[in-house]
Amino acid sequence: MTVLRTLIVEDDRQVADVTRAFVDRHPRYRVAGVAGTAAGATQALANLEIDLVLLDMQLPDGLGLDVLRTARARGYGGEVVALTAARDVDTVRVARQLGVRHYLVKPFSMKALHERMDEVAVSLNGPVASGAALDxxxxxxxxxxxxxxxxxxxxxxxxxxxxxxxxxxxxxxxxxxxxxxxxxxxxxxxxxxxxxxxxxxxxxxxxxxxxxxxxxxxxxxxx
CATH class of the missing domain: 1.10.10.10 (Winged helix-like DNA-binding domain superfamily/Winged helix DNA-binding domain)
Known part of the structure; x- marks a missing residue:
């Protein structure tokens, strides 16, 4: 079973600790890093092999969307789950445009996060057969x-x-x-x-x- 490497981007230490505990309870994932700033997240994505980013949209030195823009421009093709209090239409729309398929509004439960992580795991493990013709x-x-x-x-x-x-x-x-x-x-x-x-x-x-x-x-x- 492939273990998926996860980066938690969250400036609130207590929230980051809780999120880490949630990830640690999922058998398919391990935490590869935790970043509390936009700069730290950008550096982590440049230096670490990351399969999934759990991304806060509001960071002390920038926006999660800017982190994601930079990461995509540098070739990051992994999955992103937004974990944030930001729920305005523009943020949600731009997140979607940048490839965020799962968006959880704080506060969220471990059950809700694990459900999104389950879906990400299926997607990243390649459920589509290579060369298959799709309808x-x-x-x-x-x-x-x-x-x-x-x-x-x-x-x-x-x-x-x-x-x-x-x-x-x-x-x-x-x-x-x-x-x-x-x-x-x-x-x-x-x-x-x-x-x-x-x-x-x-x-x-x-x-x-x-x-x-x-x-x-x-x-x-x-x-």
């Missing part, structure tokens, strides 16, 4: 950073999820499918959502006693 839906998913084109391993998992879902006509949650197949909940949910996109499943919220809906998936596969 329009596959191209759209790659360009938007949503559910990626699957490898043979992912395809096998998708088939297992489809079979398990078809065996449960009353519907089931992503957590239950994950427990049944030994998958992480976020992985099970990703495959269930892919089945929905393919028209092989449907999803609807079911409200429980706590008042928060649970998403329940049902198979539409015939036979």
């Amino acid at each position: 329009q839906g596959d191209v759209d998913r790659l360009m938007t950073g949503s559910v990626p084109v699957v490898s043979s391993r992912e395809s096998h998992t998708l088939g297992a999820v489809a079979e398990a879902l078809a065996a449960l006509p009353d519907g089931v949650s992503a957590s239950a499918i994950g427990e049944t197949l030994g998958l992480a909940r976020v992985t099970a949910r990703r495959h269930l959502e892919r089945l929905v996109e393919q028209g092989r499943a449907e999803v609807e919220p079911v409200y429980g006693r706590a008042g928060r809906p649970e998403m329940v998936y049902r198979s539409l596969d015939v036979g």
